[in-house]
Amino acid sequence: MQLDIRLFAGLAERLQTSVLPLSVEGESITADGLKQKLTELYPEAAAQISVSFVAVNQNYAPGDALITEGDEVALIPPVSGGDGSSSVQEASADGLYCITDQPLSVDEVTSKVLDDNHGATLSFVGTTREMTGEQRTVHLEYDAYIPMALAQLELIGREIAERWPGTRCAISHRIGTVDVKEISVIIAVSTGHREACYEASRYAIEKLKQSVPIWKKEIWEDGSEWKGHQKGPWDPTLPPSV
Structure with a gap:
């Protein structure tokens, strides 16, 4: 299964990308499982990943929520409301x-x-x-x-x-x-x-x-x-x- 993980704010800066491609074995993965896999792959961002929430199809997902191919997935670091593009x-x-x-x-x-x-x-x-x-x-x-x-x-x-x-x-x-x-x-x-x-x-x-x-x-x-x-x-x- 192939996923594209959207990243924001300091997490995007740390990993130097706003979209992170990720290959996952099997047809699904839980939100907690996704965070664990990302932590293993990117230990330099482990602290930020641990306090972030997974969003699936623009909704905050509980840890046991299943993610499947085709879902819109984002890793949301703690909010505080970067640069916006013009005329947004x-x-x-x-x-x-x-x-x-x-x-x-x-x-x-x-x-x-x-x-x-x-x-x-x-x-x-x-x-x-x-x-x-x-x-x-x-x-x-x-x-x-x-x-x-x-x-x-x-x-x-x-x-x-x-x-x-x-x-x-x-x-x-x-x-x-x-x-x-x-x-x-x-x-x-x-x-x-x-x-x-x-x-x-x-x-x-x-x-x-x-x-x-x-x-x-x-x-x-x-x-x-x-x-x-x-x-x-x-x-x-x-x-x-x-």
């Missing part, structure tokens, strides 16, 4: 969730959730800060597994609608280079009352940072580093701590 603009069918390499507009994203019957609207805006302690950031670079990231953003929207019925949610995330003071993410939420609006907005950003396959690389004056729970433990399938 991908959105969900309803337009509420978007990933783009273009500047984001708070007014545009917020307009998607305005409702005549909602008395509360919040827009969370994440921007690049210059100083983290004594470390000066020049800019950030974001990479994403775009189709799965969009699916995970839509899942966040569905979970919010179940927890806070009637809530409207829209999320846009930028990839590629994001300079200091520029916007990397906008989460807009509207509800009938302010308490639910605060809660839903907080849930959205915490869940995004936990499970959406978007990675952030900090570029400094004297170096760079992929951010996130790169040493684990990390489980994107658990509910966020809010």
Whole structure:
């Protein structure tokens, strides 16, 4: 069986490829078995592989999930939401969730959730800060597994609608280079009352940072580093701590 494993962020850098071809004996392999095989073949990346999750057909896979030829397989290192290609603009069918390499507009994203019957609207805006302690950031670079990231953003929207019925949610995330003071993410939420609006907005950003396959690389004056729970433990399938 022949598989092509998609790699991202620091894991792709370590193995110097974004697509890793892999030959596997038999007609299937479990997600845990795949990680074990990759660890044996690439011991230099063992630490990163151990804390990564396998995604099969754009869904996080449990360790006993079977992978067969023809599946779309990715190894997802801990997320933190690299460089994006030019003119990237991908959105969900309803337009509420978007990933783009273009500047984001708070007014545009917020307009998607305005409702005549909602008395509360919040827009969370994440921007690049210059100083983290004594470390000066020049800019950030974001990479994403775009189709799965969009699916995970839509899942966040569905979970919010179940927890806070009637809530409207829209999320846009930028990839590629994001300079200091520029916007990397906008989460807009509207509800009938302010308490639910605060809660839903907080849930959205915490869940995004936990499970959406978007990675952030900090570029400094004297170096760079992929951010996130790169040493684990990390489980994107658990509910966020809010």
